[in-house]
Amino acid sequence: xxxxxNDLLMEETPVMQKAIKRxxxxxxxxxxxxxxxxxxxxxxxxxxxxxxxxxxxxxDHYLIPYILEAEKEAFEKAELDNIEVKSS
Numbered sequence: 162x163x164x165x166x167n168d169l170l171m172e173e174t175p176v177m178q179k180a181i182k183r184x185x186x187x188x189x190x191x192x193x194x195x196x197x198x199x200x201x202x203x204x205x206x207x208x209x210x211x212x213x214x215x216x217x218x219x220x221d222h223y224l225i226p227y228i229l230e231a232e233k234e235a236f237e238k239a240e241l242d243n244i245e246v247k248s249s
Contacts, residue, residue, distance in 0.1 A: 163215035164199050167224035168192055176235055180227035188223055 172181055184192065202209055 162195065162198060162213040163209055164195050165192075165215060165220050165223070167222055168195055168199075170224065170228075176228060176231045179231040179234075180224055183227045183231070184224070192223075 170177060172178065181189070181192075198209075
Protein backbone atom coordinates (compact mmCIF):
# COMPACT_ATOMS: atom_id res chain seq x y z
CA UNK A 162 0.00 0.00 0.00
CA UNK A 163 2.98 2.32 0.40
CA UNK A 164 4.04 4.61 -2.41
CA UNK A 165 6.05 3.23 -5.30
CA UNK A 166 8.99 5.13 -6.76
CA ASN A 167 7.05 6.01 -9.92
CA ASP A 168 4.28 7.54 -7.77
CA LEU A 169 6.75 10.24 -6.72
CA LEU A 170 7.78 11.37 -10.20
CA MET A 171 6.86 14.95 -11.06
CA GLU A 172 3.70 14.81 -13.14
CA GLU A 173 3.49 18.44 -14.30
CA THR A 174 5.22 17.83 -17.62
CA PRO A 175 3.29 17.08 -20.83
CA VAL A 176 5.13 13.78 -21.25
CA MET A 177 4.18 12.63 -17.75
CA GLN A 178 0.58 13.77 -18.23
CA LYS A 179 0.34 11.70 -21.40
CA ALA A 180 1.99 8.68 -19.74
CA ILE A 181 -0.40 8.82 -16.78
CA LYS A 182 -3.43 9.11 -19.08
CA ARG A 183 -2.30 5.95 -20.89
CA UNK A 184 -2.20 3.82 -17.76
CA UNK A 185 -4.71 0.98 -17.71
CA UNK A 186 -7.62 1.71 -15.33
CA UNK A 187 -6.42 -0.80 -12.72
CA UNK A 188 -2.93 0.74 -12.53
CA UNK A 189 -4.34 4.26 -12.51
CA UNK A 190 -6.75 3.43 -9.69
CA UNK A 191 -4.02 1.75 -7.62
CA UNK A 192 -1.71 4.74 -8.16
CA UNK A 193 -4.38 7.23 -7.10
CA UNK A 194 -5.25 5.12 -4.06
CA UNK A 195 -1.60 5.00 -2.92
CA UNK A 196 -1.20 8.77 -3.36
CA UNK A 197 -4.47 9.56 -1.53
CA UNK A 198 -3.54 7.19 1.29
CA UNK A 199 -0.14 8.90 1.64
CA UNK A 200 -1.80 12.33 1.76
CA UNK A 201 -4.31 11.15 4.36
CA UNK A 202 -1.57 9.69 6.55
CA UNK A 203 0.42 12.90 6.22
CA UNK A 204 -2.54 15.10 7.16
CA UNK A 205 -3.38 13.00 10.20
CA UNK A 206 0.30 12.72 11.12
CA UNK A 207 0.19 8.94 11.12
CA UNK A 208 2.67 6.36 9.88
CA UNK A 209 1.78 3.52 7.54
CA UNK A 210 1.75 0.25 9.51
CA UNK A 211 4.77 -1.94 8.70
CA UNK A 212 2.58 -4.80 7.46
CA UNK A 213 1.08 -2.47 4.83
CA UNK A 214 4.41 -0.95 3.79
CA UNK A 215 5.70 -1.72 0.32
CA UNK A 216 8.66 -4.10 0.16
CA UNK A 217 11.53 -3.13 -2.18
CA UNK A 218 11.00 -6.22 -4.35
CA UNK A 219 7.35 -5.18 -4.88
CA UNK A 220 8.35 -1.76 -6.21
CA ASP A 221 8.07 -2.16 -9.96
CA HIS A 222 8.56 0.68 -12.42
CA TYR A 223 5.07 0.43 -13.88
CA LEU A 224 5.11 3.92 -15.42
CA ILE A 225 8.46 3.75 -17.27
CA PRO A 226 7.18 2.06 -20.49
CA TYR A 227 4.46 4.70 -20.82
CA ILE A 228 6.94 7.53 -20.18
CA LEU A 229 9.37 6.20 -22.79
CA GLU A 230 6.58 5.86 -25.35
CA ALA A 231 5.34 9.41 -24.68
CA GLU A 232 8.91 10.80 -24.86
CA LYS A 233 9.49 9.03 -28.17
CA GLU A 234 6.30 10.51 -29.60
CA ALA A 235 7.19 14.00 -28.31
CA PHE A 236 10.64 13.71 -29.91
CA GLU A 237 9.15 12.59 -33.24
CA LYS A 238 6.63 15.44 -33.12
CA ALA A 239 9.40 17.98 -32.43
CA GLU A 240 11.42 16.61 -35.36
CA LEU A 241 8.45 16.81 -37.71
CA ASP A 242 7.54 20.31 -36.52
CA ASN A 243 11.06 21.53 -37.27
CA ILE A 244 11.55 19.84 -40.62
CA GLU A 245 12.90 22.03 -43.38
CA VAL A 246 11.78 21.49 -46.94
CA LYS A 247 14.23 22.68 -49.57
CA SER A 248 13.00 23.44 -53.04
CA SER A 249 15.24 22.73 -55.99
